[in-house]
Amino acid sequence: MTDIKMAQTPPTPTEAARTLVARMSDKSPEAVGMSDVMELIEVTPDKPPAPVAPVVLAHRKRLEIERDALRTGAAELALRSARGDKIAQTELAAIPVRQAALQFEIDLNHDAHDLAVQQDAAAEVAWRASLQSMDPEVLIEGIGRDRCCNRCMPGLSCVITAGYPYAAATCGHPVREKQTIFGRDANGNRQFLYAQNPQAARVFEAARKKLNVPTR
Incomplete structure (x- = not known):
């Protein structure tokens, strides 16, 4: 493609x-x-200016x-x-x-x-x-299995996917969006939709591990 x-x-x-x-x-x-x-970065607020x-x-x-x-x-x-x-x-x-x-x-x-x-x-x-x-673990502060990160603005921006320039407002929550945010790699394992983007992949991986979401 x-x-x-x-x-x-x-x-x-x-x-x-x-x-x-x-x-x-x-x-x-x-x-x-x-x-x-x-x-x-050290004083980045949770809300925009x-x-x-x-x-x-x-x-x-x-x-x-x-x-x-x-x-x-x-x-x-x-x-x-x-x-x-x-x-x-x-x-x-x-x-x-x-x-x-x-x-x-x-x-x-x-x-x-x-x-x-x-x-x-x-x-x-x-x-x-x-x-x-920011450090991915800090960036995803507040995330839970049923809630977004503190710094997310649902419908406007998701800190998990924001590293990918064209993700727009796509939510990357590993649990709440598991039906849409995962694809499959060549081995059949579940793979983050924007895995090709290093920054988005790092943040997503931090969120996935924190929520204990399996990759299979």
């Missing part, structure tokens, strides 16, 4: 980790060293409230200005400038939100990949 070649090669765990480190610091991905990557997109939306809401509030009391300032109040004239003159600045940022906030969504997605991909640099 001819392998189908993909247009883009997924990043290796180390490359993805470097990208995530760069996002979390002031360094460029090229300037991130292995010591930075190892430091990240907090998304920035919701923060951008919340900021837009605050800007809109401030913009709309500028008109509150403007009529009173205009009346005082008409009566020759110099302070009111100064405050009134500042309103259009501030209002224009707020509207300018509000308009840009839409593009900023789109950018944040893209960066959030990239950070989550990098986080998932960085998990694969």
Whole structure:
């Protein structure tokens, strides 16, 4: 069978980790060293980085409230200005400038939100990949015969199969998915579906041994 070649090669765990480190610091991905990557791996959380997109939306809401509030009391300032109040004239003159600045940022906030969504997605991909640099026994912490690993996100990502770039959300639980995650080798022994991928095979083997799942 001819392998189908993909247009883009997924990043290796180390490359993805470097990208995530760069996002979390002031360094460029090229300037991130292995010591930075190892430091990240040691503190890799069980959940992906907090998304920035919701923060951008919340900021837009605050800007809109401030913009709309500028008109509150403007009529009173205009009346005082008409009566020759110099302070009111100064405050009134500042309103259009501030209002224009707020509207300018509000308009840009839409593009900023789109950018944040893209960066959030990239950070989550990098986080998932960085998990694969962990020791397999640590990576599968929490796995039980009827429950997934702590770091799995059912329906989104499985840490057991994630080492294989094209596994998508395929669950590799040796017990719960035994009808679909095993194939047969030339000798008739049961074989992990992604056994050809070293990283996925290592993590699966750790899970299989922990759950005492036989290979025959």
